[in-house]
Amino acid sequence: MSGIETDVQVTPSLRAGGTVINDFSIEVATVNGSGSQTANTVLLRTIFQMGVPVSGKNLFPSNISGLPTWFTIRVSKHGYIGRKKDADVLVAMNPETAPEDVDKMRAGTLVVYDEPLNLRSRRSDLIFYPVPFDKLVAPVCSKPKLRPLVRNMIYVGVLAYLLNLDMAQAKVALNKQLGKKAAVLDMNAAALQVGYDFASEHFTKQDRYLVAPMNENQGKIIIDGNAAAALGCMFAGVTVVAWYPITPSSSLCESLIMYMKKYRMDKRTGKATFAIIQAEDELASLGIVLGAGWAGARAMTSTSGPGISLMSEFAGLGYYAEVPGVIFDIQRVGPSTGLPTRTMQGDLLQTAYLSHGDTKHILLFPGSVEECYTMAIEAFDLAEEFQTPVFVMSDLDLGMNNWMSDPFPYPEQPPKRGKVLTEQDLQRIGRFERYRDVDGDGIPYRTIPGSSMPAYFCRGSGHNERALYSERPDDYKRNMDRIARKFETARHRVPAPELVRDGADDVGIIAFGSSHFPTIESVDQLRTEADINASYLRIRAFPFSSEVESFVRRHDRIYVVDQNRDGQMRDLLRLELAPELAPKLRSVRHYDGLPIDARTITDQILAQEGITS
């Protein structure tokens, strides 16, 4: 893309040479609690509405106000929506971090900053645009208390001029954000314009970065993964929800409450067709889910790593007593309290085998916001079909950040309730025994309290096929073997892996969850930079489908991309696949709390391939 016409005064040298259009990233450094979210969202949406693929990530502290926060926007004409390692445009609004923010930038970075910070003196290889925010905000905002909030909108106006953003679209985006608050909208609209006017009067563009309209976003939506998952739960027909607030999962149930209140009240009576309970702790959350699941409801909870730890005991009960339930794990950085507001895929091993004894769980790995939605629906079906807890392994990056997506499909199929015993079943199988493997697939029939079907005694202590208490060795072993058989049946039923790129047989890449988009970009980088034609298989569920093993067999070297220190997915593959395949598995790891980026994946693979860049 070149030869773009803009209203911005661009220096001849840039126009001739290094202009970068629609392929850069913006980093906005502000103070937590300063109201920058509105400005950043308007900035993001403006670019989105111009048809340019875009993604936004909020890097925020575990704190209410006063600490540094960064919002990054990836602008990519190629449609890459993973994080870009280095920023190209910096908006430095936070006095605490501004010097460090500036020092870490690469040469040529466009820097908009609050003039009193005097950042220009720190570097000669960056392109600085000082803006007197306080002076500019005073005339547009008569209330001094509101000025710290409104001044953020000025940098959107400044960037609109410098990057050649469409001001009409910026106003549409602003209206979308603040349209219901007329007075606030007017002030922010004025601030937006003031920023634009100031930049046009005072700046001559010297940097390389521009946005030009494209037509890539027709029909697309922007949503975060937690809201997407909430929608999935609602359309799955969830009826009982129990949750305990924990970052980064809280917004899932908060979104669900909002949607359910709007779309799930009985029109005749005005009464709720659902119950959403803020429980006293995570133990109670999963307990409520299992009580509801046992009594026939579609029930779910959402949590993060520390909550998963607390749920261990009930998870074992759900597994052994065979009770359905859905648990969303929006992973954050551990161990312990860790970094509550940073992202990681660190709960993989603990969740796969959560609880004591021989326990294994079905895990789903959404790789996009659309899959947060579709896998939520799938999770309820699987939980009921297999009468077991099912974990949906999202993470903070996927869950709390905004992602572009195609609109979500309406679920065409009715919920799959699994083997809930009917009169016809009873006639066919002769007698009801709760834990008998009638069909050879390991899945027994269940009955639901309140129905006319036979009752049984559900328990986490040893039981025989009739659900009677038993400590007999043969009863215990028969039961455990059947549950293992059920898990084997699930292997063929869970979402199959996706062969994203089918390359040569030497290098294969395996990734999962939120590593997906950076991995796609990395595969392209490997091809263009090092002529490596790698295959890429995206794992979507545990237990692993047979395609996972055949993919590993087919390739000489497999790079497993993990957002954790120890390579947990690689270890899980080593545990679950044929032992002779273990030496093929190599690890690409990223665990600093920031979302993984393509460069990190590519560089680690190149290094292990012996190729130095």
Place this chain on the structure above:
Amino acid sequence: MSTMTTTSSPRKLNRIGLDIAIYKGGKTTLCAGCGHNAISERIIDAFFEMGVDPRRVIKLSGIGCSSKTPAYFLGSSFSFNGVHGRMPALATGALLANRQMIAIGVSGDGDTASIGIGHFVHLMRRNLPMIYIIEDNGCYGLTKGQFSATADIGSTLKNGVVNDLPPIDTCALAIELGATFVGRSFSGDKKQLLALLKAAISHRGTVMLDVISPCVTFNDHDGSTKSYSYVKDHDEPLSDVSFIPHFEDMTIDYEPGTSREIQLHDGSKLVLSKLSEQYDPTDKLAALQVLHEAQKRGELVTGLIYYEPGRKDFLELINLVDEPLATLPLDMVRPPREALDEIMESLK
């Protein structure tokens, strides 16, 4: 071929035409003489006499001797024996799923007052419509006799260790937290316990019944020479810790407004004080006062201690539809396609 006419007395049926046999459960595996068995018997009687359909009842429990008991009553009801101390969560979920069920939860003093106290607290404050029974013996039976948090100060373990912490009064706690029906009884007081249980079945809201239920095995420790004598009289060896003496069930009957001292199997004494018929259970402060004063005297108040009529139970409070959530038809739980279209449009 001859014909023989047999005459049998007509079996007693309840108001919904069911025989009491329907209300019984499996054979108990608890120690002979355990107070828990007497409580199971009263539960059977109460549900039979009230004519409750067992298919409408769900039984829930945690872990411990007490929590085994749902296997011994209402054998045709669904039951869920969960994990230690977290039965309230299971009950909450089950009733949210199907509000038409009648829930009876059985817990122990360890299950409730120690590991599960956080969940007990929240069950009480929610006023979930269920009957919550604590089978209270002041010790952990299944793990062989450690103190629970309801053990009296000064009581001793078998090895002589003295409990130096005051007991948690679960009734006072339940009243303070918002339970709308709080009673205390004794497992051997058939008449009072049956009356309380029958009233409990009729109540909408959380019923909390603390039933003192002596442990025949682990109240029996070296510090109690009377216990030694008692067992010796029955010519049974006592040295084996796993030994379970075969005591008779304990029974007691006494008039409202009176106190009665009872001797437990180990020889220790309990003073039960039955509330008088003039007592007003709807006065919350008076209820707490009665409990505190009795505690000062070293007595346990029995009877309906607190009752709050008319308060919305949890399921009413959250405005649920009348039908069970578990079986709502698809068109009530999945919004139409237009709803998704509308949401998608708002995200563009």
